[in-house]
Amino acid sequence: MSTVVPLGHNNPPSPFDDAKASILSLEEEARHWLDGAEVSSQAEADAIAKLLDMARKAKKEADTARKKEAKPFDDGKKEIQTRYKPLLEQCDRIADVCKKANQPWLIKLEELRRREEAAARAKAEEEARKAREALEAARASDLAAREEAERQVQFAKDAERAARQASKQTASAKGGARAMTLRTVYRPEITNATEFARWCWQYEKQPLLDCLDAIAKRRVANKFRDMPGVVIHEDKVPV
Incomplete structure (x- = not known):
């Protein structure tokens, strides 16, 4: 069957x-x-x-x-x-140490670059001043003076070009596909919490309210029932 x-x-x-x-x-x-x-x-x-x-x-x-x-x-x-x-973390550690090792050197290069930029800018301004003075002093009928003034104008243009070029330079270390450079970063430090809170109330009110609401909910969840400026509502919900 x-x-x-x-x-x-x-x-x-x-x-x-x-x-x-x-x-x-x-x-x-x-x-x-x-x-x-x-x-x-x-x-x-x-x-x-x-x-x-x-x-x-x-x-x-x-x-x-x-x-x-x-x-x-x-x-x-x-x-x-x-x-x-562990392999990825080791790469991150190596990269971090590389950055820390090169940071002082790159800062020195950046300081040198800024000095060179300032010197180039000062020279450009000086050459521009000389060019203005030469043009003002040269008589229209004085060919030699006029030619000298034109040469001074060219010097001023060359100096201005060099100053612009100096301002574009960056401190760097090159050893691969991507050069290591300095990047400007900004970090806040609250030195007067009260003043900052007043500023937040005026310009960042909603995020501040969200933060206060989260604090109030956390305190209520921890069985606090008396906070100034806060009304505790008692609701019944099914569980």
Whole structure:
């Protein structure tokens, strides 16, 4: 006698399919009870409470299935991350030490560059002054003086070009595809918190309010019930 093979024997539903079917069925049940109408009896309240319990259990079962299905991938990813993490961190440490080692030298180069730029700018201004004076002193009928004045103008132009070129130079160290340079960064230091808070109240009011709201919520969560400027509301919510 041949054995009757149950339907789906060769291709049983996956945990995801089971979870999906269960939750879709639960959603149909939820639509029946959660139609916007006000709860008017204990039976209805109990039915909705049961529905809540079913939703929690369905979520837990689906999440368990998700974790089980994802575990091989998570474990594989974790193993790869663990192997590469020390190598990447070592590269970061080497890069950080390289930057610290070259920082004093680059600062010296930058100071030298600024002195050279200042000298080039001073020379350009001096040549421009001489050119103006030469042009003012040269008579229209004095060819030699006029030629000298034109030469002085050219000197002034050359000096101005050199000053502009000096201003474009940067302190750097080149040893690869990307040169190491200095970058200007800015960091704040609050020296008067009260004055800064007043400024924030005027110009950054909403972020300040968000911060104060977060502080108030944290204090209330830690069972503080008395804070100046804060009203504590007591609400009842289902759990």
